[in-house]
Every structure is written in C-alpha cells, then in structure tokens.
C-alpha cells in the first residue's frame with residue numbers, strides 16, 4: 221500500500237541565496253521505518269488535512285498536501301507557517317500545539333478558531349517521490365520548499381525526530397559525500413539541488429529528473445559509492461525484491477547479488493550498469509553473498525551481457541552448491557576486494573555462515589559500511605533452515621558482526637538500509653536468545669514435536685509463518701542439543 225505524505229524543505233529566513241541553509245532533521249533511532257536517517261520534516265497525510273482551505277489554490281489535492289506539510293511542520297518543529305498568526309506569541313503557539321497534540325482541537329478547527337489561514341504561495345512544489353518497493357511502508361511524498369517565518373525558530377519536538385539543525389545545504393551534501401550521514405534519494409536530491417544556490421531555475425532543477433515526478437526510484441544511494449538497486453525476485457514474503465548492490469569507484473565496480481530471474485528487471489539493472497560503464501568504469505566482478513535463488517537468479521544473464529572477461533566470485537561452499545553458475549574466484553574469510561580509482565574502496569570479506577553455509581558479508585572499515593546479505597535484513601525475518609541453515613553458526617555470525625567497531629550502516633539483502641546497526645544487531649541477538657529460552661522451556665515441559673513447539677512458543681506470529689518457524693525450531697533444537705542443554709536429537 222502507498223500512503224500520501226508531504227514534506228517541507230524549510231529555508232532559514234534571510235538565508236544567503238548563494239548558499240542557502242535548510243533545516244535537516246535526524247529520524248529517531250527507535251522508529252520502525254528509516255530509523256536514524258537524515259531527512260526533511262514531514263509525514264503522512266491525515267484525514268483532517270482534506271478539510272483545510274488553502275488560499276490561492278484551486279486544486280483540492282494540492283491543498284490537502286500543503287495542509288499536511290504545514291501540520292507536520294507544526295507538529296514536528298513547532299513552526300506555524302500561516303497567515304494571521306503573526307501576532308501570536310511563542311507561548312500562544314505552544315498552547316495551540318498542545319491543543320492539537322492532545323486532540324482537543326483538530327487541525328482545521330484550530331486554524332478556523334484562531335482565524336489563521338494557509339496560503340499556497342508560501343509553499344513551492346518541488347517534487348513528488350515514491351518509496352521504492354523494497355519497503356512495506358511506502359509513501360507518495362510531495363515536497364515543498366518554504367521559508368521559515370521570521371521570529372520563529374524550529375525546535376525538534378521529541379517523538380519521531382531525534383534532532384535537527386540549520387545547515388548549509390552544501391555542507392549537508394558534503395557530509396553525505398564523506399559518509400557521515402545517511403540520506404534517502406529525495407533528501408539527497410534536495411540538498412544537492414540547493415547546493416548550487418537559489419538560482420532562477422531552482423524549481424526546474426528540482427523537477428528535472430523523472431524520479432522527482434513520481435516515477436519509482438531505482439537507484440538508491442544511501443551512502444556515496446554504494447548503489448542499492450532492488451530487483452523484483454521470487455523471494456520470501458513480506459519481501460518482493462532483493463537488493464542488488466553496485467559498489468563503484470571512478471574506474472571500477474563490483475556487482476553484488478544480481479538476483480532477478482525476470483527479463484525486465486535484468487534489463488533495468490544492466491542499463492544502470494551500462495550508464496556507469498559509459499562514465500569510464502569497468503565491472504571487476506559479480507560477487508555472491510550466498511547461494512539462494514533470489515540472490516543469484518540474474519547472474520548468468522548479466523555475465524552474458526557484460527562479456528566473458530567478467531568473472532563471478534563466491535565462497536567455496538556457495539560455488540560448490542551452484543551447479544548452473546560457474547565461479548571463477550573463490551573468496552576466503554578475511555580476503556580483501558579492492559576497487560582502485562577514486563576513491564579506493566577496500567572491502568573485507570567475512571565468512572559468516574548461519575543463513576547459508578557459504579554466506580559472505582563485506583566490511584568497508586573506512587566508511588563504516590557493512591554489507592550483510594541475508595544475515596541481517598531491513599525487511600522481514602531471517603530464515604534459518606537446516607541443514608543449510610545452522611543456529612550455532614548464525615549466533616556466532618551475529619556476535620561477530622556485533623563485534624566490528626565503528627559500523628554506521630548495514631546494507632541487507634532485502635529492505636531499506638539500517639542506520640542503527642548495533643541496535644539492530646542487539647535486537648536480532650536478543651530475539652533469538654529469547655526464542656531459544658522459550659523453546660527450552662517448552663521442551664522441559666514435555667513438548668517434543670517441532671510443530672507443537674511452534675504453537676506453544678511462536679504465539680506472536682501468524683499461522684502463515686509456522687512452516688518457517690518450524691525450521692527455526694529445528695535449528696534451535698540442534699543448537700540446544702549440541703550444547704548439552706537437551707537430550708541428543710534422534
């Protein structure tokens with residue numbers, strides 16, 4: 221499902237048009253969607269947004285979007301971008317906000333009651349972006365450029381946001397280039413566009429790309445030089461796509477997990493790779509994180525497209541299990557894959573079994589980036605299906621990933637990037653340990669059949685997930701038995 225949303229690129233009043241300052245916020249670490257990521261304030265449209273009248277606007281939908289943007293700006297930062305409210309004191313605005321938050325007054329009632337009104341001329345439409353289909357929560361977000369009213373100072377109201385600051389767009393963009401912040405495509409596009417100054421063609425530059433006009437984003441660069449390119453695959457629900465990653469320098473690139481068996485998706489990926497080749501790069505290798513079909517389904521087609529000199533690299537256990545794909549390079553634990561050019565990128569391979577025997581993760585220590593494959597996901601839960609899956613190995617893998625210092629982002633095989641790596645890894649480890657305790661307790665109470673254990677322990681999952689849960693139970697039982705905590709399995 222795609223929900224309507226709007227967001228505001230808030231400019232500081234009297235900002236220098238050559239180097240405008242914007243209000244950039246950081247999303248809270250505890251959010252389910254895009255936690256810890258830098259963005260512009262905004263959020264989902266509320267039913268009540270439709271009941272607000274906006275002056276100088278005869279388009280109903282546009283009015284609703286403006287109303288939503290203004291409400292979110294007020295709720296998240298306390299900034300009231302209205303006419304008629306110029307005489308309101310800071311204290312009065314705070315009490316209005318309190319009325320709205322506490323539900324004593326709806327947004328339309330509040331505006332009406334205090335004789336405030338929104339004016340479309342205060343909100344410049346600068347794009348419409350649709351969340352890629354790698355996420356369950358998807359938004360069709362309208363972006364507006366607006367200037368912060370003088371004498372109002374945005375202040376992050378604790379909740380969805382962790383912090384916020386005025387920053388020159390060019391400085392924020394440079395922070396992204398230095399891998400210091402994580403941003404989604406519309407944020408990045410906004411910062412980059414404003415970096416060139418508030419020229420007369422500003423709006424035109426904002427709208428110059430089809431992805432700023434509702435066309436789905438394919439190429440997502442949460443961090444520079446790492447393109448996440450979700451491709452549609454026959455994968456496990458709730459995921460519908462597998463993330464292919466293209467890591468590039470000025471002269472070379474590596475392609476991780478071109479997983480789609482579908483021709484249209486293979487073509488889309490090939491054309492993005494071709495664009496990067498036309499800029500003077502060559503494909504070094506196709507690299508596989510592990511053997512599952514949704515990660516390798518497009519390898520042979522891509523290889524044919526790229527020509528014979530492009531090889532496939534994988535762990536030995538992966539290479540041996542794949543009869544249809546020939547691996548030219550066996551990657552061992554601790555081996556470095558180096559991309560030459562600008563910048564030089566060193567990726568250390570980590571053999572991380574658990575989800576699959578030959579699973580590899582890749583760590584870029586300089587940028588704090590960890591490619592986690594299917595060991596850690598931005599969407600859905602990780603399947604541990606013996607004998608390919610192994611819970612003892614998996615727990616060791618999670619601990620190993622957890623022990624790597626200074627990681628700032630996880631790029632998983634499915635779903636959005638994870639900008640809260642240690643929180644996520646702790647959550648994964650604690651979740652498995654808790655399951656294990658409950659499974660042990662079930663066994664001690666006399667339940668022995670995995671299917672019965674699932675019904676006793678997995679009370680929080682839908683029966684649709686029982687088959688997968690049963691495999692996990694078998695994996696936990698193997699681990700408990702190997703550790704001598706339960707009788708050896710028959």
Ligand SMILES: [Zn+2]
Pocket residue numbers: 510512515575594
């Ligand atoms: Zn997998």
